[in-house]
Amino acid sequence: MECFCQIIPNDVLDRFSKDRRLSAEERKNFADTALVDAQMRKLRVQAAKLTAVTASLGLAPTVTPAAPAITVADCHHSQTLPGTPVANPATSADGTIKSAFVETKAVADFYKTVFGRNSIDNAGMTMSSSVHYGVNFNNAFWNGSRMTYGDGDNNIFIDFTKSTDVIAHELTHGVTQHSMQLAYTNQAGGLNESVSDVFGSMFRQWRANQDASQADWLIGKEIMGSGATARGFTCLRDMASPGAAHCLAPQPFHFSKFQTGMDPHLSSGIPNLAFYTAAKAIGGKSWEKTGQIWYKALTGFAPRPNMTMRAFANRTRQLATQMYPGDAPVANAINAGWVAVGL
């Protein structure tokens, strides 16, 4: 059984595993969860140490595969993960399965080609996806080890694999887990979500070979259902205009509006707009300079789970100067991006 076990305090899991008022199966599930949780914590710690060491040495582990394996499993509308493994997802007649495979492979290529990163953990980790999760399930998520996609309810949303930025967004949560290890609450949570939107949007632009001016900067454009589009909603979020009326999930976009406890999907609008503003000012392809700075800020340092937005902003300012020393407009654009959102 896979679970989202890292979110429950271990003492609570342990207590439930011994609670006679729960069924034997439930007690076993809690015990299993506690066991997996403990191992996952160890795994994350070790992965982070490995990432930090290899990054500092400029080396990769000797057993690292050249490219990650890509797997897809079919949940057949159940909510049991991982689902049934698909033998040949690349040639599947099921469009969702094929899309999950093709776009996940493309995200791997994107990270390798653009950032020199080998998969989620930079050590060739297998990239696993589960599709057809649940019934009318309006979500996609990263559960700590795999991407999972619902088919939508065909009213508000359709198949979540249809937006390439959604696939890169979920995979980037894995990259964050194996690098900066951002928490999922408060300012770090907003950064966590924003980083996934930033790399999701960059991936979509990379697939379309668009520069910053050609890109629409929308998140979730292709998963909008007929009920949503009929109401005038053209996307989930808009990095260029986070509070716009055409966003199904409009966001605040100035740091003065940030509130402790705010949902990360709201507060991510602040760094999203900073990235957009900087990338637009720098010009060219967003991944060529702005993306490189963001990637280095995310992966080039020791884990910092509770990083604030201001600290992240200052890190990108420093990196802009260090990485592009003879290119003052880059540093100016990065600074202007953050100033525009009050940071």
Add this chain to the structure above:
Amino acid sequence: MLLWRMPLMPAGLPSVYSWVGIAKADDMGKLTIERLGGFAGFGGPHLKSEGQLALADLSPDDRAKVEKLFEIGSKPPVKKTNDVFNYRITLQNDGRSQTVEVPESLVPAALISSVKDTLK
């Protein structure tokens, strides 16, 4: 420590919903469930997902699980996971109201299936 205890109640309570402070006799043992977050950020101005249930309509096992959810909710902070749904569950009981927010993996299926995604 369990925060509350509910005796078994007959099914078929009225579905009228009242907020804290104006609870009535027919509010006893009512659960209001809100789905939050996810990739789309449910709970915002346009995306809602809500449902209501009577505690009496739950199986004894599910009722015990709901009790546990309130116990977890008393131990903040409950860590959240990337894009996984969370549920805000409010219990109205005997004129009082308590709310917890917990991840989907701990919410009984009966509560999850009670919510309906809507556009506002």
